[in-house]
Amino acid sequence: MLKKYLRIIVLISIxxxxxxxxxxTSSAPTASAGVNKSSCGSLANTKLPFIxxxxxxxxxxxxxxxxxxxxxxxxxxxxxxxxxQNPILADAHRPTQTKFDGYYELASLNGxxxxxxxxxxxxxxxxxxxxxxxxxxxxxxxxxxxxxxxVTITPLTGxxxxxxxxxxxxxxxxx
Numbered sequence: 447m448l449k450k451y452l453r454i455i456v457l458i459s460i461x462x463x464x465x466x467x468x469x470x471t472s473s474a475p476t477a478s479a480g481v482n483k484s485s486c487g488s489l490a491n492t493k494l495p496f497i498x499x500x501x502x503x504x505x506x507x508x509x510x511x512x513x514x515x516x517x518x519x520x521x522x523x524x525x526x527x528x529x530x531q532n533p534i535l536a537d538a539h540r541p542t543q544t545k546f547d548g549y550y551e552l553a554s555l556n557g558x559x560x561x562x563x564x565x566x567x568x569x570x571x572x573x574x575x576x577x578x579x580x581x582x583x584x585x586x587x588x589x590x591x592x593x594x595x596x597v598t599i600t601p602l603t604g605x606x607x608x609x610x611x612x613x614x615x616x617x618x619x620x621x
Contacts, residue, residue, distance in 0.1 A: 486513035498597040506530065506589040510597060511566040514559045521606030522599050524570065526555035529592030533574060535584035546582065549592045550574035553581065559599070560606040562617055567608050569617070 480497045481489060483504065489496055498513050500506065514522065530552050536543045557570035570586040608617040 481513075483509045483513055486516035489517040491518050493601050493603060495598060495600040498599055500528070500591045500595040500597065502591055502593055504591040504595075506586065506591060506595060507568050507570065509591075510559065510568045510570075510599075513599070514566045514568070517599075517601075519559055519599070519601050521561075521602035521604065522559040523602065524555065524557045524559060524568070524597055524599055526552065526595055526597040528552045528555075528595030530572070530574065530589040530595070531592045533572070533589035534587040535572070535574075535582065536587050537584045543587050544584075546574070548576070550576055550582075552595060555586075555595075555597065557586075558606060560608045560617075560619060562608040562610070567617060569608075 479495070480499055482499050482501070486498065498510065500509050510524070530550050532545060532547055533550060534543050534545045551574060552572060553575050554573040555570060556572075557568060560567045560569065571584065572586050572589075573581055573583045575581050607620045609620050610616070611618050
């Protein structure tokens with residue numbers, strides 16, 4: 447009987463050693479925190495932050511909206527950096543949108559992802575720098591990714607919804 451227990455103990459010890467040497471927690475692969483727009487579905491219902499890496503030519507807002515849909519986010523906070531091409535910006539003081547031709551350093555991108563009437567609504571503001579190190583800032587209406595854009599998306603645990611204010615035309619967060 448003692449030999450039987452010793453064999454079991456030896457087998458368990460060997461199995462434990464093999465587990466830690468070849469596949470245990472110390473060497474187990476981990477999921478990447480970086481995804482591209484075609485792999486956002488692998489993060490469905492995640493509550494963990496991740497980085498969406500966009501490629502040259504991608505539409506900034508459409509790509510973020512599609513990723514949010516694929517990842518089934520109920521809301522998120524966004525920050526980012528990279529390079530944009532031909533951004534179209536607006537601000538609260540001008541009723542018109544302004545297109546800036548060329549490439550701009552995306553020094554800061556902040557915003558959120560909410561829903562509006564069943565669709566994703568990405569609200570973004572950016573600080574951009576030109577090749578003379580001058581900056582411009584405003585609400586991002588549209589932009590194409592230059593070299594790359596890295597968007598940190600932090601999912602919210604509760605839903606975030608917007609409604610259009612009929613007096614101002616702005617999509618305000620419902621609270």
